[in-house]
Amino acid sequence: MAKIISFGIQKGGAAKTTSSGIVAHLLSKKYKVLAVDLDSQGNLTELLTQQDIYDFHGRTVLEALMERDARPYIHPVTDTLHILTAEDLLATFPRYLYTEYRGNRSLVLRETLETVRDSYDYIIVDTPPALGDQTINALSASDAVVIMFETSKFCYSALGRFIETVGHVQDMVNPDLKIAGILRTIVDVRRSDARAFVELIEEEYPGMAFDTVITRKAATGRLTIHGFKENPELNQALEQYEGFVKELISRV
Numbered sequence: 099m100a101k102i103i104s105f106g107i108q109k110g111g112a113a114k115t116t117s118s119g120i121v122a123h124l125l126s127k128k129y130k131v132l133a134v135d136l137d138s139q140g141n142l143t144e145l146l147t148q149q150d151i152y153d154f155h156g157r158t159v160l161e162a163l164m165e166r167d168a169r170p171y172i173h174p175v176t177d178t179l180h181i182l183t184a185e186d187l188l189a190t191f192p193r194y195l196y197t198e199y200r201g202n203r204s205l206v207l208r209e210t211l212e213t214v215r216d217s218y219d220y221i222i223v224d225t226p227p228a229l230g231d232q233t234i235n236a237l238s239a240s241d242a243v244v245i246m247f248e249t250s251k252f253c254y255s256a257l258g259r260f261i262e263t264v265g266h267v268q269d270m271v272n273p274d275l276k277i278a279g280i281l282r283t284i285v286d287v288r289r290s291d292a293r294a295f296v297e298l299i300e301e302e303y304p305g306m307a308f309d310t311v312i313t314r315k316a317a318t319g320r321l322t323i324h325g326f327k328e329n330p331e332l333n334q335a336l337e338q339y340e341g342f343v344k345e346l347i348s349r350v
């Protein structure tokens with residue numbers, strides 16, 4: 099049965115998509131992986147498929163959620179990496195939840211993934227930059243959450259509130275949810291304030307930060323342009339994440 103792992107933080111641009119996409123790619127070298135794009139921006143869809151998000155119109159995670167069945171909507175990226183895609187219309191998911199849906203609004207993703215959980219080793223969920231219904235559904239469906247921390251004051255402010263939200267989900271719907279850890283990303287090593295934030299996380303949240311710190315690197319940033327196939331700097335882009343994946347597997 100698949101371990102379900104979400105990547106989240108309500109602050110935008112904290113490498114949720116980059117990290118969840120790289121982790122899904124790296125895990126799929128050894129395991130069977132389903133990536134789930136829960137953000138209507140469709141960035142994970144674009145990153146992993148290198149296709150236009152509208153190519154998947156009408157065959158996305160939104161339709162899967164509305165039917166509570168992932169099976170008809172899974173697209174293969176490779177033999178071992180599959181994806182539930184997203185496009186703009188996923189933004190209508192909350193409207194669907196509050197007007198048509200009659201069950202527990204937090205558990206729709208969990209029910210949707212139940213139908214395919216036995217077919218994968220890992221299910222990796224990318225979430226949008228908000229503490230809204232998609233993020234709550236991701237947390238409610240997950241065994242573990244990786245909390246993204248990009249070294250800025252705004253992300254630092256978001257962190258405590260995200261952890262509080264995880265606590266609410268644990269109390270209300272998913273007592274099995276674990277915080278896998280805090281992943282410090284896009285760290286500009288030349289900046290003293292960034293280095294200070296890296297240390298502050300260890301002091302404020304002892305034992306929670308992953309040892310691996312992901313630094314700002316052009317090759318990793320450019321992954322959005324080149325993707326995972328025929329990318330001459332792929333090894334450089336993924337390098338730091340190899341250690342992180344080892345840590346993640348051992349923690350979940």
Ligand SMILES: Nc1ncnc2c1ncn2[C@@H]1O[C@H](COP(=O)(O)OP(=O)(O)OP(=O)(O)O)[C@@H](O)[C@H]1O
Nearest residue numbers: 110111112113114115116227284313314315318319
């Ligand atoms: N280690 C890195 N080095 C350099 N650039 C990076 C790195 N990680 C991510 N980026 C870049 O930072 C930007 C934000 O990353 P990404 O889209 O993964 O964040 P996100 O948290 O998913 O954003 P959103 O909140 O909009 O969903 C992207 O342009 C990405 O290419």
Ligand SMILES: [Mg+2]
Nearest residue numbers: 114115137141
């Ligand atoms: Mg994103």
